[in-house]
Amino acid sequence: MLLIVVFVPSLTFAPLLASGMSQLATQWQAEKVQMDLATTTAGKPAADLFFSLDQERRLTAEVLADPAGAARDELTMQRTVTDQAVAAFRPLAALNDEDAQEGLFDAIARTDRELGALEEERRSVDAGWSSPQRAFDYYSGVLESDLGVLAALGKTDEGQVNRQAQAMVDLYWVLYMLGREDAILTRGWVRGRLTRGEYGLVTDAVGARNHLMRSRVLPALTGDETPYAKITDGAAWTTMTTVEQRLSTSGGTAGQVALRGDSSQWRATVKAVTEELRDLLALRSANVSKIGYDHATMVFTVFISISSVGLLALALVFFTSWRLTAILRRRIQHLRHDAQELQQRLPDVVARLERGEDVDVDAEVRMLEPTPDELGELGQTLNLASRSAVLTAVRQAEQHRGFQRMLQRIARRTQILIGLQLKKLDELERKHEDPEVLEGLFDLDHLTARLRRYEENLVILGGGQPQRRWRKPVHLLDVLRAAQGEVQDYRRITVDVEGEAWIAERAVGPLVHVLAELMENATAFSRPQTPVEVRAAPVSRGVAVEIEDRGLGMEPEQYAAANELLRSPPRLDVMTHADDVRLGLYVVARLSASLGLKVELRSSAFGGTRVIVLLPDSLLVERPSLAPEPVRRPEERPQDTRPPQQEGELPARSRGRAMASVTAPAGSPDRDGDAPAGLRPLPQRVRQASLADELKAPAGRDNRADQDIWAVRDQSGRSSATIGAFQRQSRRRRTGDDDPAPRPSGSADPSPPTTEER
Template sequence: MLLIVVFVPSLTFTPLLASGMFQLSSQWRSEKAQMDLATKTVGGPAANLFFNLDKERRLTAEVQANPGNTARDKLAKQRAATDQAVNAFRPLAALNPANGQEGLTDAIAGTVNDLGRLGEQRRVVDAGWSSEQKAFDYYSEVLESDLSVLTALSNTDEGQVNSKAQTLVDLYWVVDTIGREDAILARGWETGRLTRDEYGLVADAIGTRKHLMQFRVVPALTGNESPYGKLTAGKAWGTMTALEGRLIASGSGSEGDQVPLRDDSAEWRSAVDTVTAQLRQLLNVRFENVRTIGYDHADMLFTVFISISTVGVLALCLVFFTSWRLTAILRRRILHLRHAAHELQKRLPNVVARLERGEDVNVDAEVRMVQPTPDELGELGQALNMASRSAVLTAVRQAQQHRGFQRMLQRIARRTQILIGLQLKKLDELERQHEDPEVLEGLFDLDHLTARLRRYEENLVILGGGQPQRRWRKPVHLLDVLRAAQGEVQDYRRITTDVEGEPWIAERAVGPLVHVLAELMENATAFSKPPTPVEVRAAPVSRGVAVEIEDRGLGMEPEQYAAANALLQSPPQLDVMTHADDVRLGLYVVARLSASLGLRIELRSSAFGGTRVIVLIPEALVVDRPRTVPEPAATPETEVPQDATDSPPRSQEGSDGPRPPHQDGQLPTRPRGHAPLPQRVRQASLAAELKVPADRDERTDQETWAVRDQPSRSSATIGAFQRQSRRLRAGDDASQPRLSGSPEPVSPTTEERR
């Protein structure tokens, strides 16, 4: 910011200085370029071309009037001189000056175009095919084009140069009017007469010349040009005007188409040549004056440009140096304040970390006061002191409030979990008391809802900084862990599980792993359209066991996958109040639990268009099969299945024990016959390490509701019981044994609901 204080005045002044310098430089370059064009590049060739064409016009008229050898020799010499002037002028057509006068390029192009017909005009004149008037009109047209070039050269960016140059152009027109008059009279000297049209052209030329000389040229003469103001009082000028007066008088006194002309050609020639020479001298003087004025003004602009540039640069350096010195003083003081703010920035996270660890913090000891000074920066230091104290005090209060809220949240969740445990215990008692299939179906649904509710309560505990309270004393088969997680999912019937090998999970990881898998399965079913399946596959890998959960939903964008994986890899410190509306609370819970267990979880795009979640269980959590686990056995009355999925597993602790490594859903049935219906035998299908001890009185309250979650019997047994009951009541033959591998209905009441 201090650099802005330094650079803003400089940067503000620099464009103004640069703009002025650019304008002066542009004007200087423009005027210099225009003067170069007017005096050297274009002006010289155009003036030379003008005088040669004017002379060739008169000699052409003399040859047409009297085609003698003397006149032709003069015309041939003049044509050679004109060709040299034309050759010097033609290259100007390719000229495209960036700072040239406006209209100059078009005027040059028009003149070059007219000169292109010069050779043809000469041939027809020599052959006698062109009339005197046509030849006169052609040369007059070319001369007018050349005069337009000279007129464009006079239009410069400097007003004084324009004024002086305009008089110069008027002098060229005076010379042109005399040349017109001379060319027309050259026709009549031999015949002694002029046609009425020729007389009119001569009269117009005389009137135009008098007007230009009297009202535009002579009044504009100054300085060394003043002596030429007496040109009209000279002998040659008087002779020329006297002869013109006779001609005008003859034309006024005669009638008809012919105007008599006296033979005054010698006197006329002498007077016109003298006047033309005097006019050319005046042109040269005026040209030099215009040239001097133009270049002097351009040099003056260059001098001003250099002066302003020098002064401006010095002023800019002075502004920059002064600003730098002032800001250097401010910078030292502000750096001191910034250093104090940085110290606060470093101390505040440490204070917050100590508060998170439960340590007490002394606000006065943590705030280092900045010594105030009696100025604006001193007031800023005082404000920084107040802000530092307020920030530390606010952090302390927020940490205390957050710890209090977490304790309250955990306390409420624990109490709710106790009630859920009592509810599960009551449901267990009701399941033992009733054998009606419809009543059992309702009880099983309530049992399932309660298990899900328990998981949601555990989410609150985890978000509050606690850990799940469910504990296992022995390792559990991974298939049972998956089924326990499946049992806590609302749409569990869509989930299929497949486990390769016989992986077992360490007892300390069973509860959190069930919770993690249940959250991921719930997410897969929630974001995929029924009745698409959710496939859960588990297999040993080189670094542990990999569990894949794949749905067929809409999936997510690559950015969303990256954000979710980043969250799972580095779970943030969750402030429950600030994330109350975040729909990813489940991901926070999974991230917390996976971090505590060392699980690696990654979300990817599925080949089916949905999402595939890969959970890598590390080798430290995978154990060998316990030797004390007995093989499951069927009841004497019937073959009780141990891996059916007709109804969801009751809970994590209530898994059916170790299963054979085949796909879920294969349920053998007993043939229709006279065997009695299956009886409810508590814990008949559970693995030994999951069975609840018989003596319930020796358990604590916590163990009672936690261990109670283990089902009193396999859900497959209940499913078999209900199916056999319906078949016996209906008296059908559908109870014949199935082929190995044929799937059973996904729920005990599937047929009734359909």
Template structure:
């Protein structure tokens, strides 16, 4: 997972997820280990019940069959020995069959590899019984060797029992070892009993026969003396009580008498056969009962130990689960709180950058007062590190707003300076125009009159540029009329303020008038468009101005024969004319367009550019009906299609000694000065 480009929420989640996953993993591992020990002990107990008890029964059957075989060989002519041997075989075969069925049953899967191997060794040894029984029936073996062969068949049962101890835990392996060794001691006692039956059944026992009793006797005495003392209470007390029983004492006395015999043949006289038989059988039964009781107690301890493991595991697992839940809850609360603070900081920063600061800048551009506390309040995002970041944003916000306010005040100050200078220049130019008008009326010399006309025209253009500076500074030119003025006179006055006025052709106009409040601005607007058309067209071409009344007002079309503009340039200029744009001091090449855009929005006039049929550009000015008015009387001016004063040669003085500048001065007046017609 690549977190470098991820969101802060994803990073915090990943940061919290790592320790939580590790904690859950440790909890799951500990729970599995604890419950695994429980299931291991529980499965071990059920497995031993399925296999251990049948094995114990088979071993007891083999011990009885072993004794019957020894008696069968030692007293072959005695009555009933053969039947006893056959009954012992049947009991062994019956229980062996149960063990073999268990070995191929569904519980076999619970055994591990070692246990299965030990079980197969035991079953393999049981397979030797058929040959051994045949040899016993044929009396081809001595009872001593037969005893040894049966011992070999029984021997694999003890490793099989011991294989269960490796999977136990706690004190169970120790108690299980003691129980196995006590069972081994009982087997030695059973061997001793069988050998004693063989010795007592012999007419003249030899040294080997004597030793066949003595060896298992020593083994069982050693095992009992060691492992009874290792038993825990109350098992030890019960076994010690068994040692104090009559049967145990009688067997011990006869064992001492047996060992005290100097000659093996003396055993026949020192040992009472009936007493030995009854005492040994009684003691073996008591040992079987005691070992079975110990096995049951050990099984109970195993189940109790398993349940203890389960409860400890459940307790630890429950505590671990509670800890995990608390960790998750605390982590989620901390993480959500941190994410909430960061998201709040992000949203507040976005709001600052996308809404508040642009709103403040818009208000400042519009010249409206700005309350910093209302328009740019401080961010409230906490008191920690994120709060410090928020306070840093507050400082940046205050600095940015304060700088914007200072810049706006600086721009307003500069605009005020420009307006002041422009108005001073406007007053001086008005006085200069008045003086020129007086001089024009007084002189009769054509050459001087021509120079005065040129100076008059230059002064008029200078006044328009001064008014443009006032408009760019957000002010009003200062000229106004009380009564409507014919649109044709407004257009002619605008043409008179253009340098190449001689190239401009004004088509016939309807007798439609314009409200006096819009005369100065419309004159300036048309003059800017006409001058733009004249500047960006070849000097030998003409610029045509025509107008007509349309459904939505009065439409003026200013058509040049220049090189034209591309569609992209036209779209850009129309966008600039339609949508209010902030004045860019660096864009000095299009000051006229900015003046036109501002004047048009002031009166609701729509101005657009389009490609001309002559290859140049056509400017369309749509004056709304609200600005139109009726003006009584005929349309003033010269012949149709010609600007007054432009009938003569281009650039020369007009016929009758009047220039366009003189005529338009009669129309256009400075506020506070003399008014022209209708003024």
């Protein structure tokens, strides 16, 4: 944009300069062309033609008056001179210069047309066919046309030249009148008389000549022309005037005027006056030419001067503008570079602050040197803006980091309380034997496990990591069950695992969290009656876990936005995203990014959503070589020595003993072969027996080496059915229904599966 500062003044000044230069060049060219035409190109041929035709007119009149006189030879010689003048004038008809004087070419064309009849007129004169008056009129007409050419040559574009040329044209008319009078008197001297018409022409010519001389020619004489101011007082002019006065006093018959005096005296007088007038005409022509050429030279000098000064000024303006613009551009580019550097430095400062590094504001902001102008003030403002931006980023990052620390601290404290609550629930579960109380305790245990996951969400959103750690690899099925146990509607989730995949100990906790979040999303966004299917199978790059629901699904652009979020988890500011319903996706994205998982949402064939979680090979390990410690079967436990239970009484739960005497209905699919016919003992519950050893809490925790062991069957996946059977039998005993109809296989009320710390 700054280039406009250079080009606008230059482009504005250049046309003005060019216009002035063009006008001066045009004026100089026009004046030069006009002066060349007036002096050499057209002026000299026209003047020569004028004097030749004037002389030929006089001799023609004399020959017509006296054919046998001596004037014949002079006429022949004069015609030769006239022919040369005509030959020099004829090329002027081909001129076509737009800078020529106005009306010049029309006058030249008119004169050229009249010259075309010159030869015919001469033949008529020689043959005696032409009368003196006809010949006189023809030559007078050609001379007047030639005077029109000379008058047009005096109308130039320069006013002073026009004024001086006008006196010169008047002088030509004086000569024309004198020649006109001489031609009439020449033929009158031969006859000795003039007709009244001829006499009138003479007197008209004398009056016009005297008027032009006294009123227009003599007053215009200046400089070296002033000696000719007394030409009318000279001997020749006085003699000519005396002869003319005699004509006015001459008598004659009717229609005739007698001529008195000597014709030779008249001829000598007219010749002398004509010579003087021609000398004055030549001097005036030279003066006019000098004035015209001097003015043209002056215009050319002005043109050169203005052009030089203008071009120099234009170059100076362009150079100065370019120089100033270059300086401004360099300084503005410097400011722009500093602004861009700040733009690049600020995210780096924020990233360093996110990594927990300390940032020195003074070291990060490079101050610009102030200058005493507007750009200096702009630089100072940029300094303040840079410092304010970095300082604001530092303060905001510190506030965000402090908020994250506070959030993590609160979440950690809440997790401690949750841990204590789980511990207390364990104690209550071991202490109480009432089935209703146990059922409520189991529900509280499940809700507490979910609450622990929500608190871990806060830790993750605050920039931390889950604290649950495992020391050994865990079977994938146990990981999926642990995740299922942290979902509210866990009963709707079915798990199907192909193969024997084991998860590395470092990934167990985050993977359980990720799967639990995705399972809960599947149950939350689908109808309560619809199932949620979880399938796991090995693939070429690891193990793929698919979680498919039968909800309403999402639009394609929503899938694309969610997948983009999962691929590139942004830095989440929990203070600005408190109302975002996708916080679970942020948690999944953060944990997946830390583990290297690939999570993708797709449309399901059922109309819902299918989530694919790819566990890479880096998270998979081989089956541990050390087999877990076997769990003793119920039949391997010591003989129960308690007194037999009375019919209708609920069993009394003692520490370390299962409710072996509580029986289930006969025909149950879980019937034990050692039980009496029709009834069998309920299974003995062993804490954490449904989990793999890797998910169990350490045996020495809380110094309880002799903690209660609850015996279960070998298939840990049926713990829910076992607890459900216990609950049904308890309800039957309370209601007195001793022989209820047995439930079909697999229809027992499920109970929540245990988590990894239960």
